[in-house]
Amino acid sequence: MANAASGMAVNDECKLKFLELKSKRNYRFITYKIVDQQVIVDKIGGHDETYEDFTNSLPTNECRYAVFDFDFTTDENCQKSKIFFIAWSPDTSKVRMKMVYASSKDRFKRELDGIQVELQATDPSEMSFDIIKSRAI
Numbered sequence: 001m002a003n004a005a006s007g008m009a010v011n012d013e014c015k016l017k018f019l020e021l022k023s024k025r026n027y028r029f030i031t032y033k034i035v036d037q038q039v040i041v042d043k044i045g046g047h048d049e050t051y052e053d054f055t056n057s058l059p060t061n062e063c064r065y066a067v068f069d070f071d072f073t074t075d076e077n078c079q080k081s082k083i084f085f086i087a088w089s090p091d092t093s094k095v096r097m098k099m100v101y102a103s104s105k106d107r108f109k110r111e112l113d114g115i116q117v118e119l120q121a122t123d124p125s126e127m128s129f130d131i132i133k134s135r136a137i
């Protein structure tokens with residue numbers, strides 16, 4: 001199960017929680033972290049949480065992967081939703097940590113079937129609500 005390139009395994013709970021977010025829509029976001037060469041679920045945000053709750057849940061000096069279920073209304077007044085994959089790699093995190101997350105990202109993202117938009121951010125301004133909204137439409 002470990003990726004040959006990065007040696008990273010993906011805990012089954014990561015995929016199960018993502019499937020629940022995608023099909024049942026009972027979560028707003030999920031953050032994931034790498035611990036002992038394995039990607040695990042870090043935090044889960046309930047359906048009533050906001051984008052601000054999500055961004056506040058990300059550590060300021062550690063990398064994370066995250067998925068966010070973004071609900072929006074189109075110009076034609078249609079309710080839509082897109083699932084974002086966000087690779088959070090703040091400038092203040094350790095170089096080794098950034099390298100591990102970068103080398104494992106594509107493999108982990110492939111495990112989560114249903115990602116519609118990918119975003120990489122090194123500081124909060126790169127994933128502001130306006131950017132998320134513009135990428136969704």
